[in-house]
Amino acid sequence: MDIDVFYGMCGENHKRLETIEHLFRDCEVSARIWAGLDLGIRVENAKSLNMTDWIIDWVRYLLSREGGVKRVIMFIAILWGLWIVRNKIKFEGLAMNSRVISGLLFESINEKVRTLSDQVDGENLKKCLKGGSGEHIEQKKSEIRDGHPLQMIGNQEQCNVIRVEVDAGWERTYAAAFRWVAYDGTGQECMRRQVRTRAESALQAEALGVRDVLLWAASGGFLHLDISSDCLQLINEIAGVDKEDHLIAGILEEMRGLSSYFHCLCFKFIPRHFNGVAHGLARQALKL
Incomplete structure (x- = not known):
């Protein structure tokens, strides 16, 4: 910056x-x-x-x-x-x-x-x-919605929720890129970001993208956040359904700490065909 x-x-x-x-x-x-x-x-x-x-x-x-x-x-x-x-x-x-x-x-x-x-x-x-004061941990719940895991912290009712779609691209050379697009309560795009980076796996690249969204929202004072990713493994690990991959354990710990900033926070899986904008931009960023 x-x-x-x-x-x-x-x-x-x-x-x-x-x-x-x-x-x-x-x-x-x-x-x-x-x-x-x-x-x-x-x-x-x-x-x-x-x-x-x-x-x-x-x-x-x-x-x-x-x-x-x-x-x-x-x-x-x-x-x-x-x-x-x-x-x-x-x-x-x-x-x-x-x-x-x-x-x-x-x-x-x-x-x-x-x-x-x-x-x-x-x-x-x-x-x-190590992950916040514990206040939000008590409000955390995981559930299955539309056949896929979802983790919710807080309550989204009557909130002006910022909805964010995240995706990442990765190559075996460890080159990676993530891109996310944010929409306000009316459905209008309010922010997009594209970052080239390095990652040890596609999963790690996806996790870096989600963490970047949390950092942006926390620094901008956005307290109600709905994050969608087409990486099912990442959402499973965030929701505690799957065992944490060692390559993203540190990132998940940071995300748990950042979650204490938000009044409500949702992580959910979205099929790739519904995540077309972020997916296309991430692939494009990887080729730059």
């Missing part, structure tokens, strides 16, 4: 549009910051990962280590500090001087660590990362 026409903290060495990935991870200044701390984070081989996956993977890993909550707080504080310094350079004319930048950065990091340490409840943090 582009931020704007801004060269970033490495100034003349980065003559391109600033991106989230460059600012927080790939910039040479950011890379030195990560390498200089004891979190064990290296960025050299991470450029193929989008920022969301990179952050989620590191938060889960750091939380699994001894003193994990403190490590996660430090991780978040570094991201915060990089953002603060970036804005100081762009909007306040902060000098592009490595000593000045480093001083302000660590001052911002330390301030954020103190704030988060006072506010963050370690047990709640762990619970959220």
